[in-house]
Amino acid sequence: MSGAARRGVGPGSAFGAAVLALYALLALASLTPLFDAALTLNLGARLVAPSSQHWFGTDPLGRDVFAMVAVGARTSLLVAAGAVLLGLLLGTPLGLVGAARGGVAGELVARGSDLLFAFPALLLAVLLSAALGPGALTAVIAIGVFNVPVFARLVRGSGQALMTRDFVLAARAAGRGPLAIAFVHVLPNLAGLLLVQAAIQLSLGIAAEAGLSYVGLGAQPPAPSWGRMLSDAQTLAGVAPWLAWFPGLALALAVLALGLLGDGLARTLDPRAGARRAP
């Protein structure tokens, strides 16, 4: 039995996983026709305060805020997950090549990552939306591009450390080439690390997506998104404060939950984290 299984998961990561599951459920539920009705304009029920009819109240167009938050969860999760996937799929192989090849290729990966990190993320998003037009896909690409160097660096750094281990030396003595070693020997040993980083990037991605739609570069109307709901709520904050509360809470909770999940996973997967000495 592995150490991770014996230690189990902590309360933080359990909470994080539960919240994430709740959001996923909400996002799935938002696909049902029930939500379509709640999202149609209903000028008779404008700016209704939270009640048993409308749990989170309604917006100036009479749409149900709860339904909008649920659909927003779908957008947020999809965009952030797409961005993480983009980062994983491009960054991991780049990092592996960097770790395996060293020399010029390794330096290219490392310095390329540095270069990308030096770019202000929002600026690139503006450039991209100017080129591709604003929308969810643009957001995925804009956020995903910044996940590439994160994963590339992580994989390169940890991969280099693994490359010096004896089992890699043994594989070389067995005639394996550097790329085969990178994918067959190094990558499986990085799976835990990648999982943790993915959870952290997912939380950052959700925040970034909200930021992009807040300035109008994310998912376009009428598709609801947390960032634009917050931006729309600004002018009405005095009249209908619930318009800001609920998407704001949903966003904060999502980021917190994924952060906790990432931390918990890191602790569960790191065998050194458990041992502590008495004073």
Next chain:
Amino acid sequence: MTLLAVRGLGVTIGGRTRLAGLDLAVAPGEVLGLVGESGSGKSLTALALAGLLPAGAAVTGSVRFAGEELIGAPDGTWCRVRGRGVGIVFQEPATALNPLMTIGAQVAETARVHAGCSAAEASARAAATLARVGLPASVAGPDRYPHQISGGQRQRVAIALAVALAPRLLIADEPTTALDVTTQAQILELLAGLAARDGMALILISHDLAVVAGLAARIAILRDGRIVEQGGTRAVLRAPAHAYTRALVRDFTPRPAPARAVATAPPLLEAEALVRDYRMPRTRVFDPAPLRRAVDGVSLTVAPGERVGLVGESGSGKSTLVRALLGLEAPQAGSVRIAGERLIGASRATARRLRRLVQVVFQDPYGSLNPRHAVGRIVAEPLALLGGRLSGAERRRRVEAALVDVGLAAGDARRQPHEFSGGERQRIAIARALVVEPRLVILDEAVSALDASLRAQILELLLGLSAARGLAYLFVSHDLAVVRAVTDRTLVMRAGRIVEAGLTAEVLDRPRHPYTQQLVAATPSLERALAATGR
């Protein structure tokens, strides 16, 4: 009068009993040896006696130090006892010191915290303590950082930290295991001197019977958290009462290999004037990076079926040489020939064919197996050297045959490495080397990480395999006794060069080069220690 009296000490961690019913007594100025294999609870005993057990450890029994009961005592009592009463030295000097503090400041800190003296007084005391452990300012000033001094000197600093307050008892947990034999001899001399001169009692914990026998008047043998036997060192080791002690003593000194004639044949492995340089970190921005010559013009041959030893201390260039011989690192000059063909610069197909003939087993059975792969996959890896022509069934057959050859079961192929003990893991590593039926196996410290009993089993396995298949070995080790047990011929390496070569018995019994003489003299011998008079 006893200084330390331990009665029925037991330690339970996470529901597992790790120590049970330990009885020990140490008189002032006495040296007690505590011997056991890995996992026997040696280090845990040291931690328990110093009150440094991990949180969640349940302790029972009694530990009385100078008449004061320590089990269940408040933290304040422990803090007073640690430092002034009991000093402790651990195995790894590299991690025992703070890398960001000078050695003088570290020793002074102990003096200031515990003795409450002024900063000036503390640094004077630190300098005196460092001089006492053989580090006067002329050798390594107190303003040096840990990375600026050698491993042996670091261990001296760790000892200085432990003895700065002149404790009445020093616990040394494998204090010389991470050191070379010549350094080990110096540290042991230092410990013996401290005990004799200051009347300090010493508990010396080690897996090495010869080290303990050379220093300790009394010895306790620990196994699975229990003491199986204790008494006068010579009485216990000369006439062990317990079967376990008998096995420990028997396995400790491997039987020398009988001399045998190896037929002269064209060499299987031939290295000529190999040179391998490493680039060191630049010392100044625009200067060229300085080079360090790790392997300096080494030539050697291994004939088919011959068993050749390569002896040297850490940093002598043994492992670099091994990697160059395997073609894993390109040398700057010289050539490596396998069965007469050049390995360096060979085409991929040729390199594959030659690599098949020479396989390798590394030191660390935990690091050399990929923890994410099943045993069958690990062992099958070199089969790629045979080209992709093997069928799945054939691969499986070869893997299973290799596992059986090294004393494992065919079914072990489906298990994961972490299910195996260190000795079994080393068998897996040997099976991986054997699966392509090589003619030479390079064993790089392949038994150095193993306990004596496992080491004896692996040596027996290696000798059997060599005899049955005419397998040649290049046996790299720092351990002269093991080299003597396996090899026909021995090369002695120092600072990248081969300084002496010849038949093993001749090199080790009548060494000609001063370095070899020094090496042989510094190597602790159980026989010599027990024969020494005075105890």
